[in-house]
Amino acid sequence: MNDTDVIQIAVQTMLITAKVCGPILVTSLAIGFAVSLFQSVTQIQEFTLTFVPKLIGIALVILVSGAWMLNSLVSFTHQLFNMIPSLIQGG
Numbered sequence: 717m718n719d720t721d722v723i724q725i726a727v728q729t730m731l732i733t734a735k736v737c738g739p740i741l742v743t744s745l746a747i748g749f750a751v752s753l754f755q756s757v758t759q760i761q762e763f764t765l766t767f768v769p770k771l772i773g774i775a776l777v778i779l780v781s782g783a784w785m786l787n788s789l790v791s792f793t794h795q796l797f798n799m800i801p802s803l804i805q806g807g
Contacts, residue, residue, distance in 0.1 A: 717803045725796070732792045736785045739777050747773045 751766045778785075 721803055725799075728792070728795075732788060736788055739781050739785075740774055743773045743777045744770050 747770050748766055751769055755761060755765065
């Protein structure tokens with residue numbers, strides 16, 4: 717196992733993390749922006765107002781794309797386990 721293998725695994729890990737977390741983060745950002753826009757227009761300054769819509773939105777995203785997220789992570793884990801013999805041998 718050399719430096720290139722470690723960097724390749726690290727890059728793959730960061731990419732799969734971004735792909736899996738992306739829908740949740742984008743949904744949270746969009747709902748947070750919409751609620752803050754609503755708060756600034758109506759001048760309602762309730763701090764807990766953003767919590768419930770974000771919770772519902774993130775739950776919906778996980779329900780819709782949870783199987784894909786889990787499949788991606790399991791596939792990546794299988795790929796890592798299958799790489800172990802070649803990494804140990806150095807080839």
